[in-house]
Amino acid sequence: xxGRAEKFTEHLFLVVALSSLSVLALITVFLxxxxxxxxxxxxxxxxxxxxxxxxxxxxxxxxxxxxxTVAVTLGAVLVGVxxxxxxxxxxxxxxxxxxxxxxxxxxQLLAGIPSVVYGFWGLLFVVPFIRSHLGGPGLSILAGSxxxxxxxxxxxxxxxxxxxxxxxxxxxxxxxALGLTHWQTIRTVLLPAAKSGIVASVIxxxxxxxxxxxxxxxxxxxxxxxxxxxLDPARTLTTNIGIEMGYASGEHQxxxxxxxxxxxxxxxxLNSSAQLITRKK
Amino acid sequence: MRISPKTSQRIAKVVIxxxxxxxxxxxLAILLFILIKGLPxxxxxxxxxxxxxxxxxxxxxxxxxxxxxxxxxAILVATPFGVGTAFFLTEYTKExxxxxxxxxxxxxxxxIPSIVFGLFGFLFFVMYLQLGWxxxxxxxxxxxxxxxxxxxxxxxxxxxxxxxxRDVGFSLGGTKxxxxxxxxxxxxxPGIAVGVIxxxxxxxxxxxxVILTAGSxxxxxxxxxxxxxxxxxxxxxxxxxxxxIEKAYGTAALLIVLILLINVGANxxxxxxxxxxx
Numbered sequence: 008x009x010g011r012a013e014k015f016t017e018h019l020f021l022v023v024a025l026s027s028l029s030v031l032a033l034i035t036v037f038l039x040x041x042x043x044x045x046x047x048x049x050x051x052x053x054x055x056x057x058x059x060x061x062x063x064x065x066x067x068x069x070x071x072x073x074x075x076t077v078a079v080t081l082g083a084v085l086v087g088v089x090x091x092x093x094x095x096x097x098x099x100x101x102x103x104x105x106x107x108x109x110x111x112x113x114x115q116l117l118a119g120i121p122s123v124v125y126g127f128w129g130l131l132f133v134v135p136f137i138r139s140h141l142g143g144p145g146l147s148i149l150a151g152s153x154x155x156x157x158x159x160x161x162x163x164x165x166x167x168x169x170x171x172x173x174x175x176x177x178x179x180x181x182x183x184a185l186g187l188t189h190w191q192t193i194r195t196v197l198l199p200a201a202k203s204g205i206v207a208s209v210i211x212x213x214x215x216x217x218x219x220x221x222x223x224x225x226x227x228x229x230x231x232x233x234x235x236x237x238l239d240p241a242r243t244l245t246t247n248i249g250i251e252m253g254y255a256s257g258e259h260q261x262x263x264x265x266x267x268x269x270x271x272x273x274x275x276x277l278n279s280s281a282q283l284i285t286r287k288k
Numbered sequence: 289m290r291i292s293p294k295t296s297q298r299i300a301k302v303v304i305x306x307x308x309x310x311x312x313x314x315x316l317a318i319l320l321f322i323l324i325k326g327l328p329x330x331x332x333x334x335x336x337x338x339x340x341x342x343x344x345x346x347x348x349x350x351x352x353x354x355x356x357x358x359x360x361x362a363i364l365v366a367t368p369f370g371v372g373t374a375f376f377l378t379e380y381t382k383e384x385x386x387x388x389x390x391x392x393x394x395x396x397x398x399x400i401p402s403i404v405f406g407l408f409g410f411l412f413f414v415m416y417l418q419l420g421w422x423x424x425x426x427x428x429x430x431x432x433x434x435x436x437x438x439x440x441x442x443x444x445x446x447x448x449x450x451x452x453x454r455d456v457g458f459s460l461g462g463t464k465x466x467x468x469x470x471x472x473x474x475x476x477x478p479g480i481a482v483g484v485i486x487x488x489x490x491x492x493x494x495x496x497x498v499i500l501t502a503g504s505x506x507x508x509x510x511x512x513x514x515x516x517x518x519x520x521x522x523x524x525x526x527x528x529x530x531x532x533i534e535k536a537y538g539t540a541a542l543l544i545v546l547i548l549l550i551n552v553g554a555n556x557x558x559x560x561x562x563x564x565x566x
Contacts, residue, residue, distance in 0.1 A: 016465045020380050023372035027439065028393040030432050034400070034408045041411055093307030101304055110308060112555050117315050119547045121493035123524045124540055128318050130527070157314055164311075188293045190300040211399070218401025220496040221524060245403050249496055252407070267407045271400065278399040282392070 035271070042265035045258060054265065060231045062251070062259040069266055071233045075148070075241035076217060076273075078234060079227065082152025083159055083216040088209055090156075091163035095208075098164070099171035100193055118161035126225030129154040134226055143238030146228030152237070154222050159212035166211060170204020171197060203284050210281040214274055220245040244270045319544060326541025329534050335542075339506045343522065344532045348539055350508040354423065354516030357509055358502055359491040361427020362434060367484055369431075370438025374480075377439075378446045379468055398436035405433045406500035414501055421515040426502025433497060434487035441486065445479020445561075446472060478561040482554050489550040492543065495520045519543055 046054050049067050057068020094114075098107055133153050138145030178200055182192040198205070228240020229250060242250075248263050248270075255263055291299075337347030373394070377387055409429030419425045449472050457467030495518075503515035504525060517525075519539055526536035 013463055013465060017380055020372055020376040023369055024376035024390050026369045027373060027397055027435055028390060030435065031393045031397055033412060034404070037408055037411045037416070038404070090307045090310060093304045094311050097304045097308040101301065102308070106308075110312060112551065113312055113315050115555075116319075116548070116551050117311070119489050119493065119551055120318065121495065121520050121523075121543055121547070123495050123520055123527070124318065124322060124543065127523070127527050127536070127540060128321060132317075132321070160311060188297040190297040191293055193300075214399050218399075218403070220401065220403040225528060245401060245496075248403050248407065252410075252500055264407060264411070267404050271404055274399055274401060274404075275396060278396055282395060 038264055038268050038271060041261060042268045045261040045265045046268070049262075055269070058233065060247075062255070062262065065258065067258075067262040067265070069244065069247070069269065071231050072242050072244045072247045072266070073269075074233050075227070076243040076245075078148050078237070078241060079151040079155060079223065079243055080213055080216045082148055082237065083155035084209070084213060086152050086156025087159045087212065087216075088163060091160050091208075091212070092167060092205065094160070095164045095167035095171060095205075096193060096198075098168045100189070100197070114161050114164055117157075118165075122158065122219055122222040123225070125154050125158055126222035129222065129226040137238070141238060143236075144228060144240060146226060146240045147238045148227070148234055148241050149237045150226040151223050151241070151243075154226050155216040155219060158219060158222060159215045162215050163208045163212040166208030167201070167205045170201040170208070173204075174200050207281040207285045210277050210284070214277040214281070217243075217273055217277070218245060218270070220249040224249050244273075322537065322540045322544050326537035326539075326544070329538030330542060334535075334538055338508060339522070339535075342531055343506065343526055343535055348519065348522060348535070348542075350506055351517050351519045351522040351539070352542075354502065354509055355492060355518040355520075357423045357512070357516065358426040358430060358498060358518055359488055361424060361512070362430035362491050363484060363487060365428060365431035366434050366438055366487060370435050370483065370487075371442045371480055373435075373439045374442035374446055375468060377443055379464070379472070394436045394439050397432075398440070401496075402433065402494055403496040403500075405429055406497040408432075409497060409501035420513065421501065421503030421505070422513045423502060423509050423516050424512040426498045426516070426518070427512075429497050429501040430491045430494060433494070434490050437487050437490065438480075438483040441483025442476070442480045445476040445482070448479065449475045478557050482557050482561070485550055485554045485557070489547060489554075492518075492546050492550070493520055494518075495524050499524070 045067065049057070054067060054069060055073070056070050057066065058070045059066045059068050060071060098110060102110060129150055133150045134145040137143065137147060137150055141149070174197060178196050179192055182196045187195070223243055224246045227242065227246060229242045229246055230240040231242050234241040244266055247266050251259070252263055334347040335352065336349050338350050339348055340346035373390065377390060381387055406429065409425060409432070413419045413425035413428050414421055453471045453475060454467055457471040462470070498518050499521045502518065504517045504521055505515040506517055507514070509516040520543060523536055523539040523543060526532055526539065
């Protein structure tokens with residue numbers, strides 16, 4: 008009797024555990040069913056590399072959004088990654104315990120702030136600053152890069168910090184014993200040794216930036232055109248969906264699901280490479 | 289000219305401290321800006337009155353209720369599935385292909401952008417299951433979104449439970465299930481609670497996934513099938529469409545206060561958990 012109950016709970020747990028797998032499958036299936044017919048109709052190449060997005064004329068080319076996504080994400084990496092890496096070195100190596108106990112929860116808090124609040128803050132602070140000091144409309148790739156650079160900080164900092172902290176103590180002791188300064192040790196021993204974790208943290212940070220929607224809608228200007236400078240407005244894949252999903256129907260709506268498929272592909276590629284890199288260790 | 293190791297050490301130290309201060313500075317700039325502008329807008333009427341005139345007048349009570357309902361649905365659905373998955377991964381199976389597949393799917397799920405969850409929730413819950421824009425659709429979409437967080441934190445919590453607890457449970461003649469329920473679960477509970485609290489935080493903060501699944505109706509939700517607008521969505525619409533900047537500040541300040549409380553709560557729990565572990 009007891010044995011049967013045990014078997015039952017074991018099966019129950021297995022079914023429950025498969026829920027995340029089935030959800031992942033459902034997401035993929037539903038997006039594909041809705042989006043693939045449109046991609047097939049337009050043609051994959053023309054969908055990805057078409058430069059005109061005009062749903063009213065049945066023209067669906069998402070190339071401007073791909074360029075926008077890449078530009079804003081690159082900008083975010085340039086803004087966010089150096090600061091994040093320095094901050095993770097700070098937490099792992101320099102910070103006195105008391106300071107660390109304040110900074111760590113603060114960074115957690117940074118991860119918890121709603122993305123709309125970041126966007127709002129960017130709209131009221133960053134955008135006017137760019138408009139009056141650098142010119143252009145202010146709503147721009149630069150503004151998006153700054154906001155996304157800030158938003159990717161918690162991801163990059165916490166994962167890099169963990170990979171620095173998980174290094175064997177002997178690395179540091181050995182370097183000190185050879186007479187290296189603390190910074191020389193960090194630069195020539197610790198950072199190279201933690202490389203895979205740091206690279207993974209940056210990739211996951213990029214994933215965060217590529218996937219963000221609401222904050223970007225508020226500061227990027229959302230124009231569907233291939234941007235020529237970082238002071239130009241642009242539109243990303245996510246914001247394309249976020250803006251038009253509210254009123255789209257029929258083929259137009261399908262095109263937005265197709266945009267979602269492209270987004271899902273990019274994210275899966277980023278995530279699996281991050282997982283591969285960390286597993287190799 | 290070569291910089292001596294001592295000088296470069298000094299420069300690096302300054303730069304690294306500066307980076308840390310910059311991060312804290314940005315956090316404070318955002319928090320203080322919202323709180324200083326927004327807290328004065330919050331009063332009893334703001335919290336208890338229904339929004340009127342698109343949100344220009346009145347309070348935000350229906351959006352507070354909407355947020356609570358969507359979050360409650362998400363937590364009630366995601367917690368059993370998340371914790372169950374964590375127990376399966378730690379107690380019911382050896383590391384192997386099955387655990388790898390489950391972990392891979394949970395990790396992949398955690399990286400998917402919220403707007404994609406929104407698209408999925410719209411297709412699956414709103415349209416396919418015909419739940420419409422509703423508290424239920426929004427809550428179920430959020431449940432899917434926070435599932436990986438709850439799995440990961442619960443798994444970590446369960447792993448820190450000493451093996452001795454299980455040995456004692458078995459040696460007293462308990463079955464696996466009894467051992468888990470009476471010995472492992474209570475000991476892992478604070479850690480599991482942290483995951484749930486973090487999940488609550490994400491539900492409160494989320495906009496993109498909720499606006500596509502719960503809708504943006506300002507009416508007070510009367511059932512799980514009512515369309516509703518959460519506070520984050522309300523804030524987004526108020527700010528983006530410039531309906532009322534004062535009410536937007538007030539809503540944002542309330543959101544920030546909630547997120548602060550949620551973070552402090554999670555940290556207190558973690559500290560207690562760590563202290564107990566020692």
